[in-house]
Amino acid sequence: MNLSDSELIVLEELWKGDCLDENGEITALELSKILNEKYNFSKSSSYTFINRLVEKNALSRRYPNYKIKPVIKREDLGNNQIQKIIDTVYKGSFVKLFSAFVNNKKITNTELEEMKDIISSIEIKDE
Template identity: 35%
Template structure:
């Protein structure tokens, strides 16, 4: 599932543990309030994007109180977007993607150690 930047802004609020309740839900009005504060969006803008997310199957809406629940996780979207990026820009080459990423980022020693651990796990699998 591909999401626009506006849709990702809304999903970030919906995925954020700071805003959701114990049932992994949030009211649309609360989403609108957060985005008004953070991005200056009007309520209608948020509701329009919420409708698009419902149509795409990314979220579900419940009544009363226009309660929202995510149907896709942040990880699912991250995987989809990463695969699209690798396939599109890097012609399917994960090596070229990693090379570009690593050459443009300043990594801390801790980051490097974490990456080494990930590669060690891959090597043992």
């Protein structure tokens, strides 16, 4: 799923959750007000981004009151984007992605230990 920076801003506000009601929803009008206050998005821009996210199945919309709700979770979007990068940039090799990541960043001892813990907890798949 390809998302623009503005669409990601909309999702980020929803993922925070503090603007959502007890059903995990918010009206498009309420969200557009928040986006205007925080990011200076016009009402029409907000609705454009919301509608694009509905079309991409990242948000659900229901009537009355044009209530919207995030459908995609941050983790799922992140996993999809990572897999796309692995497939396209690193030709399907997670090892090449991992190598590029760790070789281009200074890693603290704490981060290294955390990564070792993660690696040691991975279940090995049959090839």
